[in-house]
Amino acid sequence: MPTQNDDLWRGWESTYFNDGGGFMTPDISSLKSTVAENRQILNMLFMIDVSGSMRGKRIAQVNYALENIFKELRRRDDLHSTIKVGLMEFCRDAEWITPQPMPLDDIVFTEIDTRQQITCYGAAFDRLNEKLSREGFFNPNLGEYFAPLILFVTDGEPVDAGAYPAALERLKRNGWFNKASKYAIAVGEDARLRSVGELLARFTGVRENVRYADEGEALYGLIEFIAVRGSEVQTSMVSSMEDDPRRMGSLFKEPDPSLFSSMFNA
């Protein structure tokens, strides 16, 4: 019988029942569940360029998109996953607005503002690298984690050409970074350069994941698409023996002709 000679159970018994008495069945109507708090965590990390050129419509669209996404995702209540959000602002320096990723329920969205500074990627890559670790956003004592979803939004070529390549190399040696689904959006005409596209493709690791958005509604829609659809794909439990091509590759490989512009076929 499976319940005979059972060390594990005996251990629990001595832990939970040292009074020698029987176990009273708990009242079912007063039971509380910890399932919701212990769901596997999807860290969704947004890296937002807040350099001066993002001022105006661009940052306003990013703010609008983030506010809506958080509301949209909050309505989901999946048994297997819960989403936490990390927000980074970068320009010359980079800073996580969220010291730890926050549950959607706890987020009080504060609009992101721009600074009169230039765009650098190096600091952003390094701050990301620090947090993609057990000491950072993936503390195993705090939960179980899906491969994260990272979205990088910028509107210009970085000026720190001497610094960012080394920072990117460091990032590429990070296991959580390699495991992550990474997307980048280049905003506006100034960012529509092949050199920017190639650089962002090195960040995402997949060329299809670098998308271009002009200043129309596309930016809002694109951020929303990546966050909402991407979170569904990252946490999907639908069967797959091989690595899910969307999770490991791109949402944009789906045969949907109405998807946004790629940086490479615009």
Add this chain to the structure above:
Amino acid sequence: MSEYRIPRSYGFAVGQTLRAETGEAYRITGTLGRGGQGEVYRVAGPDGEYAMKWYRKTYLDCIDVEAFRQNLRQNVANGVPKLSNGDAATQFIWPLKMMEARDGSFGYLMCLFPSGYAPMSDVIMLRSRDGDTGRVVPLRWSSWFACVTAALNIVRAFEILHASGLSYQDINEGSISVNMQNGGVLICDYDNVSPDKTNLGIRGVVTHMAPEVLLRKKLPDRHTDQYSLAVILFQLFLRGHPMHGVESRAIINDEEYSQDAAMLRIFGIAPHYCLASQGNRNPPSRQVNADVLRMCMVFPLCLMDAFETVFTDGVSDPSKRLTATEWRRVLLQTRDSLLVVDGRENFYNTRRPMPLPRECRKLVRPGGHEVLLMPGKVLYRCHLDEYSADYSTPMTKVIPTAKPGVIGLLNATGSPLRFRFEGKTGACPNGKPIPLFPGMVLELKNTKLTIK
């Protein structure tokens, strides 16, 4: 540049009319929801109101549409699975009528979902979230009796389905809704229900798939349904996953594993039962699997042993998995180990049971199945007829007697209840009570019941 928007509107508008293949027109009166496969509308027609599921064309593009449609048509024609004795799997919200194809897609009609049912995922979390406001509302079971009855209703539906020669092939908690007041169950998404050993391309949800399906050694069938069914029951009672523990947690949090490789290892290559009584490599984590740790002490051993058999030996040997019929027996034994004492429900036959009340008696059915008896306990048809699977129709009730420490049975079976006790025989007429003494044998039709 074309722009993609996450669709916020449904494919059909309220007021549009679609026609069933049988000719009747149905007008769309509202929307009910949408998912990966398609959208569900409320419709009204000449024979009343229904729900209409309409498939997304992008979903149909990924499957063998003709085989899928033909299978659905066959399910409509056959009707809800039913046994020769008349027992029907009414838990399934079965397809009633096929709708005519339009713009490369099609759908079907089914009954509207009644109110009072919560998605099983919410039932496991004991909370629900309002889709509009995002507000979280706690959910509560009315009783342990209702909880075990819900499990009985789930397995009974699959028992009838399997006995009808069909298999479900994609059992997961997303298809099941539960009434937490009375244990009622509704099961939808039967799109892939097909004759056993026939597969339309579905493989299932990783967490619920039998390992051999996940490893692509086999396509889903009745045996793999049995594995998924055990996962569902474990979730319902233990509020966790049988393969989630400290080992699985380390794999999930290992950045060297891709997400899919981690899932494949945990659920396919090396599934390790978290409550395995011997050689356990994957015990529940006190933090993440707190509910499993708490609940595993609550239930009778017959239930916990059944889980252990399926999730240890049954992982690699499908013949060790309990059939739905075996699950029904285990669950009935579980429910029969429940007593209300001083107004409080208590499971007995557990690993550390409370002492039984002095006046408690046991009714032993053929095969050794024991029913604990205390005043207020209702006996169902299956208790008094060894060939019946009916755990819902009340037949008789245990009552107190005037003598302290002695309980009785009110014969409401509709027939005389014959008895033998200390060498004497007699019959208790229908509608009359009879005291119960250890050693007494009750006979109803051809079933002999012993009192202990």
